[in-house]
Amino acid sequence: MLTVLFLLGLVVWAIFILDAARGLHKLDSLEEEPNLSKGPVLSVIVAARDEEKQIKVSILSQLKQTYQQVEWILVNDRSTDLTGQMMDELQKEDPRIKVVHIHDLPEGWLGKNHALYTGSKMAMGERLLFTDADIKYEPEAFAKALHYFERHQLDFLTAAPNLNAHGFWLKSFIAFFLMGFSYFKRPWMANDPKSKIGTGIGAFILVKKEAYDWFGTHERVRMRPDDDLQLGMKMKKEGYKQRIVTALTLMEVEWYGSLKEAFVGLEKNTFAGLNYRISMVFFSLFGIFVGHILPFITIFSTNKSLALLSFGNIVGNGILYILIIRRMSLFSPAYFFVLPLTAFLFIFSILRASLLTFKRGGIVWRGTTYKLRELKEKE
Template sequence: MLFYYLLAVLVFWVALAILLLMNAKKIRFLRDQPLAKVSPTVAVVIAVRNEEDNLAEALKSVCSLDYPNYRVMVVNDRSTDQTQTILESFTGQYPHLSVSVVSELPPGWLGKNHALQQGYLCTDSEWLLFTDADIVFDKAVLSRSMHYVTEHSLDHLTIFPEVKSRSLFLRSILQTFFIMLELRQKPWDARNPNSDAHMGIGAFNLVKRSSYQHAGTHSRIRLRPDDDLQLGRLIKSSGFSQDVLYGEDQIGLEWYTSVGEFIDGLMKNMFSVFDYNPFKALGTAISTFLVFTLPLPAALLSGNRWCILFGLAILVLQWLVMWFKPTRKQWWDFLTIAFAGAVMTYIVLKSTYKTLSQNGIVWRDSFYSLKELKKRSD
């Protein structure tokens, strides 16, 4: 039985290696794009809540973009720390920066989604760039992005940021997480109008205002913790064009500082990715464990020569997948795949259990029942 299990996993990793190695290179890099020759109006919309640790550096980079025709709209969503003080210090320095304050959250909304919706309503620009409060931009990001969307007649462009971490171990685990994300979302097919593949990333969602309005705005996803992915889904399913770029050297953030922080952060919204369906979540958790975590230790501990050879072959394939990724990596990232798979299995199971046991989620100090979360806001 173990022999056939490992053989099946080996076949899977061969297919996965072929799939990723053939398709990952189809995603272009933002840094390779030329600067824009025309400058449509752009509103950069940022929702902030208790962001005093990262806001100043990120906001300075946003306010210093080398693009002639943009404004920055920051919506302070009920912050209780020094966020508002930081924002007030910036408004005096940058006349193209505006700040709106949300003092009360209306029912039926998650705070961030409501804040982004309010930011959109406060602007009239031709394009909207939804981004997060901890993202640091290179000066040319907006110009290169606007060239790309105009050159390719896009309605929506999303960009993978370069995720940095002071923890080398977490950085290695994140490489496996991004492989899982790409395997699930197939971002290289987002530009294909005949494919259901779609993508949206909170760090950078640049969307044409008219397309965003036609798709229904954030009002359609008001109760989705995975608002970035859902925005990509809305745009693509509404028949608009979409593409994905890598933002290495152009867009960066330190997503989490430790493995524990990473686990806690993903725990909050992981179950929503499966549309609150426990069977989808359980199936994903089991398959993740069987494909990423179990094969190597099972093979090495089997004592069977063929099983050990299969395990080593799987390890070589994992190295190939990691080594030939077009983005920055460490040579030993493939050695953490089994552990990363266990971490992701735990996150999916714990998030599912936690949401079901408390019959909802706590999001930014507000409780939302599972019944409410499952309701469609279309």
């Protein structure tokens, strides 16, 4: 049985590796793009809740952009700390900044999605940039992104930032997440105009305002905790021209401060990413165990055929891991050597998030509880 399973595994690894190699080769780096000095007005929309530790540094890095035709709309989403006050202070320092304070969340909306939608309604620009309150930008990031956007006549552009992390196990966990997300969602297919597969990374989503309005705005994903991914997927599926790029030296975010924070942070969208289906939870757990853990055990089998097939699956793991990590991050491929252990951590993360979702009857995000029934109804 294991022999057949691992033979099938070799075929799967070969398909994934060829697909990833082809897709990643066509993945552009935003750093190589020229700067756009003058062009359409850009409206940057930042939704924040309780981000007093990060928001000032992030906005100040944005205000230093070389691209000049920019306005900022900072949306305070029911913060209980000093986030709103910091936004007001930033507004006083720079007339390009507008601030809106949200005190109540309408029924049928997730908080962040409603905040981004609210900000978009205030935007005067022809291009909208949805970004998070903890992203640090290099001065030429906007200029390069807009040049790329206009040169390719896009409706939607998303960029992968550098995911900064501290600590060995957190870095290895994030690296494994990148690998898993990449071969499960195949984000590079967003660059294929013949494909209906799209993607979105919440750190940086640049859209043509006209296309965003035609599509139906964030109202179309108002109850999705993975709003960024869903926005990109749905817009691509409906024919809007899309691309994904990397911007590893132009944008940086500390995704999570610790491994514990990563487990907590993934509570909100793990089950959503598996389409709210228990079958998908079991399928993902089975796939992770068989694909990323079992071969590292059976390689020590006295059955030479099984040991050889296990070695082949480990090599397939390694090739795909290195391809994705070297292209999509600044992490060292050496984290591959603890891959089975980080796979166990990821299994724990999926189980924990799924069980908590069922126990609570929904998810907790930005201080608000959303019932699972309500989330499913808005699918």
